[in-house]
Amino acid sequence: MSQFWYYVFTLVFFLFDYFILAMGLNIQYGETGVLNFAYIGFVALGAYVTGAVSLPNSVGTGQQYIFGWNMPFPVNLIMGGVAAMILAVIVAFIALRRLRTDYLAMVLISLSLVLYDIINNYPRLFNGADGLYNVPQPMTGIFHMGTNTFVIFFSLVTGVVALILWAVMSRITRSPLGRTFRAIRDDADVAAALGKGVFRYQLMSMLIGSFFAGVGGGLIIEFGGSFNPSAWLPGETFVVFAVIIVGGVGNNVGLLVGALLVETLLIHLPAFLPDIPGHPGLIEYIDAIVIGIVLMIMLWFRPQGMVPERIRRFPQPAGELLNRDGHSVVAPTLTEAVASVSANAPFSDAHEGTDA
Amino acid sequence: MMTYNDPAASSMGADGPILRCEGITKAFGGVNAVNGATFDIPRNMITALIGPNGAGKTTVVNILSGAMKCDSGRVQMGSTDVTNWERYKIARLGLMRTFQLSRELGGLTVLENLLVAPKVQAGESLFNIFFRPRLLKREERQNIERATEILRTYGLYDLRDNRARELSGGQKKLLEISRGVMASPSLFLLDEPMAGVNPALIERIGGYILDMKAQGVTVLMIEHNLNVVERICDNVIVLAEGKTLATGKLSELRENKEVVTAYLGEVINASTSH
Numbered sequence: 001m002s003q004f005w006y007y008v009f010t011l012v013f014f015l016f017d018y019f020i021l022a023m024g025l026n027i028q029y030g031e032t033g034v035l036n037f038a039y040i041g042f043v044a045l046g047a048y049v050t051g052a053v054s055l056p057n058s059v060g061t062g063q064q065y066i067f068g069w070n071m072p073f074p075v076n077l078i079m080g081g082v083a084a085m086i087l088a089v090i091v092a093f094i095a096l097r098r099l100r101t102d103y104l105a106m107v108l109i110s111l112s113l114v115l116y117d118i119i120n121n122y123p124r125l126f127n128g129a130d131g132l133y134n135v136p137q138p139m140t141g142i143f144h145m146g147t148n149t150f151v152i153f154f155s156l157v158t159g160v161v162a163l164i165l166w167a168v169m170s171r172i173t174r175s176p177l178g179r180t181f182r183a184i185r186d187d188a189d190v191a192a193a194l195g196k197g198v199f200r201y202q203l204m205s206m207l208i209g210s211f212f213a214g215v216g217g218g219l220i221i222e223f224g225g226s227f228n229p230s231a232w233l234p235g236e237t238f239v240v241f242a243v244i245i246v247g248g249v250g251n252n253v254g255l256l257v258g259a260l261l262v263e264t265l266l267i268h269l270p271a272f273l274p275d276i277p278g279h280p281g282l283i284e285y286i287d288a289i290v291i292g293i294v295l296m297i298m299l300w301f302r303p304q305g306m307v308p309e310r311i312r313r314f315p316q317p318a319g320e321l322l323n324r325d326g327h328s329v330v331a332p333t334l335t336e337a338v339a340s341v342s343a344n345a346p347f348s349d350a351h352e353g354t355d356a
Numbered sequence: 357m358m359t360y361n362d363p364a365a366s367s368m369g370a371d372g373p374i375l376r377c378e379g380i381t382k383a384f385g386g387v388n389a390v391n392g393a394t395f396d397i398p399r400n401m402i403t404a405l406i407g408p409n410g411a412g413k414t415t416v417v418n419i420l421s422g423a424m425k426c427d428s429g430r431v432q433m434g435s436t437d438v439t440n441w442e443r444y445k446i447a448r449l450g451l452m453r454t455f456q457l458s459r460e461l462g463g464l465t466v467l468e469n470l471l472v473a474p475k476v477q478a479g480e481s482l483f484n485i486f487f488r489p490r491l492l493k494r495e496e497r498q499n500i501e502r503a504t505e506i507l508r509t510y511g512l513y514d515l516r517d518n519r520a521r522e523l524s525g526g527q528k529k530l531l532e533i534s535r536g537v538m539a540s541p542s543l544f545l546l547d548e549p550m551a552g553v554n555p556a557l558i559e560r561i562g563g564y565i566l567d568m569k570a571q572g573v574t575v576l577m578i579e580h581n582l583n584v585v586e587r588i589c590d591n592v593i594v595l596a597e598g599k600t601l602a603t604g605k606l607s608e609l610r611e612n613k614e615v616v617t618a619y620l621g622e623v624i625n626a627s628t629s630h
């Protein structure tokens with residue numbers, strides 16, 4: 001097993017994992033218009049909970065954490081997703097009920113910082129600044145895998161999870177529910193005037209997206225075996241935003257493209273490059289600058305992303321259309337309709353009961 | 357095609373008003389935008405809400421539709437007290453509205469704008485999406501058929517796959533009205549449906565409103581074009597300084613000195629000499 005394949009499959013893992021994370025943020029922001037600037041907090045909670053339920057009881061491990069239930073894969077992953085959903089319910093009732101767009105975004109950033117400080121400074125939860133480590137790698141016992149084989153194996157497992165979640169997400173976004181989400185994104189007042197309980201749908205979207213965030217986070221801690229506050233600085237949220245903006249807001253294929261370009265090629269690939277002599281760590285900084293520039297270029301020249309949101313076309317009903325009275329419905333173009341009205345009876349005649 | 361009805365032939369109906377508004381008030385800072393407006397909207401009629409700019413017409417529509425909460429007063433829809441209910445709950449009782457400046461769902465196509473309108477859809481439940489796909493298909497097919505019929509009637513069929521934000525101003529007005537029709541309202545509030553549209557389109561929109569009435573929809577429309585009001589409205593409510601000044605037929609209101617002073621004045625002379 002060469003180092004090369006180890007690197008390649010690490011990249012593959014991050015491609016699939018960020019695809020999952022991007023789908024979660026996309027349903028919240030791209031589909032429903034909830035500007036969730038605390039997204040990385042949901043990812044982190046998912047990672048911590050997945051780790052903490054997978055680890056054995058904390059006594060004697062040298063770490064402090066809650067749970068410690070020895071949960072197997074994929075139960076631990078689902079628990080991570082559910083934990084993020086619980087956080088979503090709390091956040092929704094605090095922030096989403098009363099606030100919109102920019103104010104909501106500010107509250108969510110603050111919330112992300114608060115969450116970060118609590119977890120970082122209260123070690124009894126998830127071992128504070130040291131974070132969780134020695135998290136068991138799933139299924140290694142069953143298949144007797146070494147570390148390198150595990151990397152290949154788990155990146156493929158992540159691919160399967162991503163595929164399942166993609167199928168689920170596609171089903172949701174193509175359904176009338178997805179359409180209602182997009183109606184709320186476009187104009188929440190109009191959606192409410194059409195009888196849609198906006199908060200209910202936003203909460204639903206938050207819950208679905210948070211589950212994806214939690215699962216994505218859980219996969220990270222299972223893949224690497226550790227997770228600490230340096231992995232989820234509040235700015236990390238914007239990396240996921242960059243993925244969906246570059247890829248294409250509102251398009252699942254675009255999210256995969258975004259995950260490939262931003263997360264895989266711009267963030268993780270340069271991490272494997274050798275240091276510039278005399279300037280250790282310089283590549284990392286250049287990398288951050290490049291991502292910023294790419295984001296600006298995209299927003300300036302191609303705000304719809306690499307793969308824009310597609311127009312949803314529906315098959316038209318077959319056969320002749322009849323109106324309520326059983327008569328054939330005339331299908332005028334707008335121009336024809338306007339022309340026929342102006343050529344026909346004037347408005348005053350219509351008032352007297354003639355057909356227009 | 358649209359059938360034009362003689363407004364005089366309609367009667368109030370035995371069920372009483374579809375909506376009753378009693379002494380509603382709304383202040384913005386120190387300004388009393390609505391100051392005790394009281395009126396009934398008779399069932400299955402077209403009622404015009406007229407008044408000078410700043411009379412509180414749009415605020416009243418906002419309060420009736422739940423977009424704003426009133427400070428005091430009562431709004432009753434049928435036998436249900438809906439005062440300060442949430443918007444979506446009022447909409448579910450059958451009250452639809454349009455906005456003064458058309459508000460389309462820009463990222464959705466024209467057809468999707470209509471498909472989103474039915475108030476309660478089985479396809480909006482996660483359970484149904486995954487476990488009752490046949491029900492979803494059937495419902496969607498019915499909705500597409502109905503939306504297609506409405507789009508053909510409103511002359512928007514050829515634009516069905518265009519994003520709504522790409523439409524012209526007049527087309528957006530039509531889209532907003534047809535979206536409301538798709539929701540099968542019992543009471544439709546139209547906020548200046550004829551404002552800023554060309555005469556030919558005014559003709560068409562007038563026809564559509566009369567057609568709605570023929571289908572049993574009650575309409576309340578804010579309108580400044582008295583020519584239109586005279587031709588299609590059965591009943592007129594005059595609002596001035598947030599109060600109901602008078603209600604009745606436009607011909608009766610012309611004789612009302614208060615109404616003439618507050619609103620009609622020059623306009624009515626222009627309208628009659630026309």
